[in-house]
Amino acid sequence: MARKLDYRWHLREVMATRGMFSTTDLRPLLAERGIDLSPSQTYRLVVERPERLSLKTLMALIDILGCSMDELIEPVAAAGTRHRRSATADGGMASGKDCGLGGSRPKRARIVPE
Numbered sequence: 001m002a003r004k005l006d007y008r009w010h011l012r013e014v015m016a017t018r019g020m021f022s023t024t025d026l027r028p029l030l031a032e033r034g035i036d037l038s039p040s041q042t043y044r045l046v047v048e049r050p051e052r053l054s055l056k057t058l059m060a061l062i063d064i065l066g067c068s069m070d071e072l073i074e075p076v077a078a079a080g081t082r083h084r085r086s087a088t089a090d091g092g093m094a095s096g097k098d099c100g101l102g103g104s105r106p107k108r109a110r111i112v113p114e
Helices: 011-017 023-032 039-047 055-065
Strands: 005-009 075-079
Touching: 011 039, 023 039, 023 055, 023 075
Parallel strands: none
Antiparallel strands: 005 075
C-alpha cells in the first residue's frame, strides 16, 4: 500500500526569519508581482495551512522571501488512520480478520430459552 502524504506549511516561520512579522507586510509585495489578495486572504495564507495554492502565488512567495520551496512546504507522512469495523452486506459486522484482530476474535454467545 502506498504511503499517504501530508505537509506542513512554514510561511509564517520563514517570514519571521526574514523580519516580516505582520501579514500586512506581505500584501503589497505580492501585489507588485501581480498577485492581488484581499487582507483576509493574505492573513489566511500566512496563518492557516492552504489546501489549494496557485503556482504563481507560490513563486511570488519564494521570490519575496528569497527561499526555496522546501523551506515553505515540508512533506510529512500522514497521521495513521484508525481501523474501523464495517458492516457486511448481510447486516452483520466484519470478521475479526477484517478488523485487524486476526484469529483471536471470541465466539459469539448464544442465549437459548430454558
